[in-house]
Amino acid sequence: xxxxxxxxxxxxxxxxxxxxxxxxxxxxxxxxxxxxxxxxxxxxxxxxxxxxxxxxxxxxxxxxxxxxxxxxxxxxxxxxxxxxxxxxxxxxxxxxxxxxxxxxxxxxxxxxxxxxxxxxxxxxxxxxxxxxxxxxxxxxxxxxxxxxxxxxxxxxxxxxxxxxxxxxxxxxxxxxxxxxxxxxxxxxxxxxxxxxxxxxxxxxxxxxxxxxxxxxxxxxxxxxxxxxxxxxxxxxxxxxxxxxxxxxxxxxxxxxxxxxxxxxxxxxxxxxxxxxxxxxxxxxxxxxxxxxxxxxxxxxxxxxxxxxxxxxxxxxxxxxxxxxxxx
Ligand code: BTN
Numbered sequence: 001x002x003x004x005x006x007x008x009x010x011x012x013x014x015x016x017x018x019x020x021x022x023x024x025x026x027x028x029x030x031x032x033x034x035x036x037x038x039x040x041x042x043x044x045x046x047x048x049x050x051x052x053x054x055x056x057x058x059x060x061x062x063x064x065x066x067x068x069x070x071x072x073x074x075x076x077x078x079x080x081x082x083x084x085x086x087x088x089x090x091x092x093x094x095x096x097x098x099x100x101x102x103x104x105x106x107x108x109x110x111x112x113x114x115x116x117x118x119x120x121x122x123x124x125x126x127x128x129x130x131x132x133x134x135x136x137x138x139x140x141x142x143x144x145x146x147x148x149x150x151x152x153x154x155x156x157x158x159x160x161x162x163x164x165x166x167x168x169x170x171x172x173x174x175x176x177x178x179x180x181x182x183x184x185x186x187x188x189x190x191x192x193x194x195x196x197x198x199x200x201x202x203x204x205x206x207x208x209x210x211x212x213x214x215x216x217x218x219x220x221x222x223x224x225x226x227x228x229x230x231x232x233x234x235x236x237x238x239x240x241x242x243x244x245x246x247x248x249x250x251x252x253x254x255x256x257x258x259x260x261x262x263x264x265x266x267x268x269x270x271x272x273x274x275x276x277x278x279x280x281x282x283x284x285x286x287x288x289x290x291x292x293x294x295x296x297x298x299x300x301x302x303x304x305x306x307x308x309x310x311x312x313x314x315x316x317x318x319x320x321x322x323x324x325x326x327x
Pocket of ligand 1: 091092093094095116118119120121122123125127135136137138180189190191192208209210211
């Protein structure tokens with residue numbers, strides 16, 4: 001892994017690097033360089049090889065860098081951050097942080113990875129997490145007064161994510177209840193909250209965020225819903241460390257507001273971003289499948305659905321668009 005990391009560090013600028021240069025840097029033979037390039041390809045990245053010039057990535061990407069992230073955060077957020085871990089590869093940043101929470105990790109502890117071997121999605125799904133510039137981030141929050149203060153938290157997190165995205169790239173992102181980020185009706189990012197502890201006492205929540213920045217072909221083919229990535233919207237490399245710094249600061253703002261029970265402004269902002277308002281949908285809830293028209297969220301973040309003349313409220317479930325029948 002160390003050698004793979006070093007190879008990528010060299011190639012990530014998107015320029016050509018000769019076999020000789022790579023061999024010197026990595027202190028290995030040319031044959032080993034070739035094998036390393038194969039490993040990079042197996043990890044899902046396109047590498048061009050041109051005789052006489054060497055190797056280059058089809059698409060450069062900015063590697064995650066702790067110092068760059070910290071340098072772009074304000075003093076208050078840096079102080080609140082506690083600890084920032086950046087891994088090359090973990091099974092799941094959420095899984096890693098849940099383990100660390102059991103061993104006493106503090107509120108604000110944040111974990112990032114370049115690659116997840118077992119990324120976790122909502123409702124038991126797998127989150128495609130290839131190498132190549134996506135963002136996989138988890139942050140731990142400790143809460144002393146029970147889960148009630150968490151109401152609305154997942155929706156507020158979606159708003160925080162959109163705020164961070166907008167600071168870095170101009171894009172028309174919206175939300176799909178409860179906390180998907182969508183652009184042009186396709187999923188750009190997802191949020192998974194994992195909670196542990198006493199419902200009425202001390203508990204902790206790991207907020208996990210996955211952003212599609214550039215999905216390779218094989219990962220893209222494995223996704224069973226419409227998706228989009230930042231690269232296909234902007235066609236240029238993303239300033240990942242800048243986005244991560246903004247995201248961490250926005251998440252901390254949500255945490256501070258949640259502690260003071262002041263999440264209502266986030267819910268108000270969520271309403272303005274609701275890309276399913278007034279749409280005919282199918283909702284897969286724990287107690288069955290319901291069709292109806294989306295009537296927004298209530299003050300607790302529950303989805304309101306007009307169904308057979310009633311207004312139903314849902315605290316969990318999965319929404320999908322339902323095409324209107326032809327008239
Ligand atoms: C969803 O299904 O929409 C939620 C996806 C959440 C994925 C992120 S990636 C970072 C963190 N670690 C995980 O294993 N999952 C979350």
